[in-house]
Amino acid sequence: MTEVTSAFSLERRDDGIAVLIMDVPGESMNTLKAEFAEQIAEQLDEIEKDNSIKGLVIASGKPSSFVAGADISMLAGCESAQDAEALSRSGQQMFQRIEDMKIPVVAAIHGPALGGGLELALCCHYRVCSLDDKTVLGLPEVQLGLLPGSGGTQRLPRLIGIQKAMTMMLTGKQLRPKQALRDGLVDDAVPHSILMAVALEYAAKRKPKREGPKLSLVNKALERTPFGRNFLFSQARKQTSARTRGNYPAPERIIDCIEAGVGSSNGYQTEARYFGQLVMTPESRQLRNIFFATTEMKKETGVAGVKPAKIAKTAVLGGGLMGGGIAYVTASKAGLPVRIKDIRSEGIAHAMKYSYDLLIKKVKRRFMRKSEMQKQLSLLTGTTDYSGFAxxxxxxxxxxxxxxxxxxxxxxxxxxxxxxxxxxxxxxSIPINQIAAKAERPEQVIGLHYFSPVDKMPLAEVIAHTGTSDETISTTVDFARRQGKTPIVVKDGAGFYVNRILAPYMNEAACILLAGEPIEQIDKALLNFGFPVGPMKLLDEVGIDIGAKISPILEKELGERFRAPEAFEKLLADDRKGKKNKKGLYLYSGRKPGKDVDDSVYSLLGISPAQKFSHDQIAERCLLLMLNEAAMCLAEEVIRSPRDGDIGAIFGIGFPPFLGGPFRYMDSLGIKHVVARLEHYQGLYGDKFAPAKVLKEMVEQDKTFYS
Known part of the structure; x- marks a missing residue:
């Protein structure tokens, strides 16, 4: 029988301080696993029996991480809410034992301390972190449809206050070292070179008295009086409901856990119970699927077995909004020099200012030192000719x-x-093979499609035409990843993948508008469904003129189902381009620009608005066309897999993450149901709803996208 190597080792020092080192064998980062409970218990037993140990430092044996969280894969083994609840209780008991130790316990944090990693640090009596870019602290469980299940919902509010803790847990916000120090999450933040020395000094102290967070008079009234707390939790629930629209159960449960723990020990039981329930929800299951998919994608090259070429210097042609955004992520994320070319010096200045504006915000918020900002800006240079391109x-x-x-x-x-x-x-929109048609070296021409705004949108489509070399594909995928993007490799063709599945969805929303449905009702229907922005508002954001340009290209290449409603022509004839020229479907003047519909649109389009359809009907009509087109893209090998199609839709157009993406959503609805609903609408609105051949075949063969 093979002996299991423990992830924990204990080092005793002559001064009576012991150091418990966590170093998970064979992994680049530490993650907490269920089987570690026994290993930690053994180490704690040994520490408690040894009277010569006067203090304890918990540190990582990894060079760049403390503990990156719990191993999410262990949740797949939970067959019931009770199984998941038991996992939570096990974590709670382990960390409570550390908190109850008679000697001071110090967490020496360098690198990510996230999720269960931060919960481990929270049960220690002191926390010292390194002043390093790698060091971040947070409880991001909400992003997986979960809540902190090892005491985090109880300890964090007691340490930094209810409001700050609630914000961290409800958003998954991660704090940098100086922020963590300012908020009272850590007791000290020091250079990495002296982290262990300072942690040892804290471990030599007596266990501190827990005084709780320092609060202003207003926050004391809110957090330390029954009336104030009732108001605080009531407002938090209202704001959470408005943001999630009932689609995500975890935020509400987090608030419940925090409230249950105020002045009571019942919060731990509430935390474990709700953690167990959330693990079994379909929302959490789909969010965890996305986590695993993106983790898997990070390990892949563009073409299996083909290594990327080294990229040391880059250039961007065009200093507009996209060019400026691309230059920014290349310099700030990839750390590569960027030569920006524009025909006008004003264009270069605009692109430079794009980066400056984003970086100075980080400096003002103390996310970044001014010297680091200057270093990143020094990577950007500009030219109106091709000097510096050699x-x-x-x-x-x-x-x-x-x-x-x-x-x-x-x-x-x-x-x-x-x-x-x-x-x-x-x-x-333009097929890559057409752009490469006159190239001397077409094997080095490739599509790299970003989404606006580039600094925020996580997806990049890497589009290879038939002549693109494998090395070019792998190199471009690697480069996009260095820019902080999640790249998917897509086959060349009109609209590629994301715009191709978005176009029928947008066109159907426009058809519903032309039938007289109020703009705000269409947008509200899709917001309630789970999209971050409604289709009408999205049209204004992207630009009505852009939509009008793309539609004919798609119709020419892919057929009549892509024909855009005549509304585009009428809107453009009235110079309505959307947000860019402050004239579109929404009003962009007054106190709330972009919030209210411009009612003059209705007379321009010759319609009298009146609500005729339910929100469910509106969402179903728009969504079915997107789902149908996604299935066609997979059948035509535009995308390599359902996984890539799901990630592309979620990261590219905000398809509701809790539904898992178009393909997982179709599986959950049942392919037979999807085909039946498409045929229903085909009978009402014509052949644009004709079910994809692949969907019909899947029904006959009783197949799903994910087996």
Missing amino acids: DVDLVIEAVFEDLSLKQQMVADIEQHARQSTIFATNTS
């Missing part, structure tokens, strides 16, 4: 959606850059 490894083109202009850009780069330079185009 040694560029990868060029990203972000100019206007004009085929001849983009082909000229390819020719220019082939003339002014090195022979190995990759040309990546950020087109949102």
Whole structure:
């Protein structure tokens, strides 16, 4: 029988301080696993029996992480809420034992202390963290549809106050070292080089008296009086309900746990019970699927077995909004120098200012030192010609959606850059094979489609045409990942994947509007369904003119089902481009720009608005067309797998994460049900609702997308 290597080791020092080191064998980061309970118990038994130990420091044996959280995969083994509740109780008991120790216990934190990792630190008597960019502290369980289940909902409010703790847990917000120190989450934040020395000093102290957080007079009235707390929790529930629209159960349960623990020990039982219940919810299951999918994708190259080439210097063509955003993530995330070219010096200045504005906000909020901001800005340089392009490894083109202009850009780069330079185009609609049609080195031309705003949207579509080389694909995927993006490899074709499945959804929303449905009702229906923004508001955000440009390309390449309603032409004839020129479907003047509908749109379109459909009907009509198109994309191998299709829709257009993406959602509805509803609407509104052939075949063969 193979002996199991413990993840914990104890080092005794001559001064009576012991150091308990966690180092999970064979893994780059520490994660807490169910089987560790016994290992920790053995170490604690040994410490408690040894009277020579006067203090304890808990530290990580990993060079760049404390504890990144609990191992989420162990939840898959829970067959009932009771099983998951038992896991929570086990964690609570283990951490309570640490808190109850008679000697001072100090957490020496370097790198991520997240989820169960922070809960481990919270049960210690002192916390000292390193002043390092790698160090972050947070309880992000809500992002997996869960709540902190090892005492976090109880200890954090007592340490930093109810309001700050609630914000951290409800948003999954992570604190940097200086923020953590300011909020009282840690007792000290010091350079990494002296972290252990300072932690040992704290361990030599007597166990501190827990005084609780320092609060202002207003916050004392809110947090330390029954009336104030009732008001606080009531407002939190109202705001949470407005934000989640009832689609996510975890935030409400987090508030319940915090409230149950105020002045009572019942909070731990409430925490364990609700943790158990949340583990078994379909919402948490789907959110955990997304976590596993993205984790799996990080390990993949663009083409299996093909290593990426080294990228040391980049360039961006075009200093507009997209160009500025691409330059920012390349410098700030990838840490690579970027040469920005624009035909006007004003364009270069605009792109530079884009990065400056984002970075100065971080400096003002103390997320970043000014010296670090200056270092990142120094990576950006500009030119109105091609000087400085001779040694560029990868060029990203972000100019206007004009085929001849983009082909000229390819020719220019082939003339002014090195022979190995990759040309990546950020087109949102033009097939890559057309852009590469006149290229001397078409194998180095590839699509790299970002979503706006680039600094916030996590997806990047990597689009290979038939002549793109495998090395170019792998290199581009690796580069996008370095920029902080989640890349999916997509087959070349009109609309690629994300815009292709979005277009029928948007067109159907426009058809519903032209039938007289009020704009706010259409948007509310899809917001309630779980999208972050309604389709009408999204049209304004993206630009009505952009939608009008993309639709004919899709219709020409993919057929009549992509024909856009005539509404586009009427809106553009009235110079309504949306938010960009402050004239669209919504009003952009007054005290609440973008909040109220511009009622003059109705007379322009010749309709009298009146609510005719339920929110469920509106959402179903729009969604079915998106689902149907996603199935066609998979059948045509536009995407490589249902997983990529789900991640692309969630990260690219905000498909509701709690539903798992279009393919997992179809599986949960049942493919037979999806086909039946498509046929129902086909009878009412025509062949644009005709079910995809692949869906019909799946019904006949009783198949699902995920077996």
